[in-house]
Amino acid sequence: MSETPWLTVLGLGEDGLDGLPRSSRQVLKRAEVIMGPPRHLALVPETGAERIEWPVPFSDGLPVLKALKGRNTVVLASGDPFWFGAGSVIAREIDPAEWVALPGQSTFSLAAARLGWPLEGTLTFGLHAAPLTRLRPHLSSGLRTILLLRDGPAVAELATYLSETGFADSKLHVMEALGGSRERAQSVSLTEALLGSFEHPVCVGLEVKGKGSSFPKASGKPDEIFESDGQITKRPVRALTLSALAPQRGEHLWDIGGGTGSISIEWLMCDPTLTATSIEPRIDRAERIRRNADALGQDRLHVVHGTAPDVLSELRLPDAVFIGGGLSDQLIDWLSANLRPGTRLVANAVTLESEATLANYHEALGGDLLRIELAHASALGTQRGWKPTHPIVQWSVTL
Incomplete structure (x- = not known):
């Protein structure tokens, strides 16, 4: 067991190091290896550390990460790595004494603040790597939920899915690059979502409306x-x-x-x-x-x-x-x-x-x-x- 952690999981904002505490910047300066997706690597300045792009699919990067044991390594993630992020997967694979996490501000917190929605009463979904059908058991008129989506075109896919399931009156609050200089937010109907163009990273505040069937919460579904x-x-x-x-x-x-x-x-x-x-x-x-x-x-x-x-x-x-x-x-x-x-x-x-x-x-x-x-x-x-x-x-x- 290591006396000090060799791995740091660092949550970034949309503008990279802007807004991060001094301790997070120091961690990056000391790193021998920085590993993360290309988008995240582009957000941090060159420090002389070796840079490794995290491969796709995500699971292929875990053996690469484990092989770095003993070297001062930083893994870059978005916002809070333990809210539908990479942190939980890494934590299952690496001994708890060998890593620390420095989370950033979560997209869900930023979205709730923009919308004025209480998070304790709002469902949250990470659908950037999961099918939209994960929503189906929860869809009912009046539901509010915040969704992380894979990319811009996924907004239109969401609109199509809601229409097909009978919730065509739903409203989408589409938020791009939350917390960054490119931040943009707009409220659109499903038709406008199908015709619009949206940029990654994107999340959606969804207000479900329509006459689609809702599943009862009790056992014994129809x-x-x-x-x-x-x-x-x-x-x-x-x-x-x-x-x-x-x-x-x-x-x-x-x-x-x-x-x-x-x-x-x-x-x-x-x-x-x-x-x-x-x-x-x-x-x-x-x-x-x-x-x-x-x-x-x-x-x-x-x-x-x-x-x-x-x-x-x-x-x-x-x-x-x-x-x-x-x-x-x-x-x-x-x-x-x-x-x-x-x-x-x-x-x-x-x-x-x-x-x-x-x-x-x-x-x-x-x-x-x-x-x-x-x-x-x-x-x-x-x-x-x-x-x-x-x-x-x-x-x-x-x-």
């Missing part, structure tokens, strides 16, 4: 938001299943027999720290799960085409498991033998044979066994009556 071939855990049962799975911050889910991916997608919607893997033996359904996850802003879902338990040993161990398809003695025995104590398991059954399997394991391993019987009102001649659905048996247990 069935209609999922592309499906009919193999889907329906909304009421999905809500009960998510309740039984009981997601907690930072946990990982295995969704076995994913079907449409509705369970794992809703799991991910509960909290941004959650992760999930959906395992599906049919390639057409695995591809459908991928499409659903991407369209609903959960592109971080890991989709595996394969059969459980054959593919499970290669996967990251879960904190919770849902069996929606492929239920068998072999699968439950494998899970019982290979998963960590404390892992939560939830399985749904609709056939007599699968019900019997769950009843046997409930007797052997304990847990809760729940029979779910639902009926929907439907036409019955000239009046109405109850049309029952197939009953569902749900077993939940902590291994």
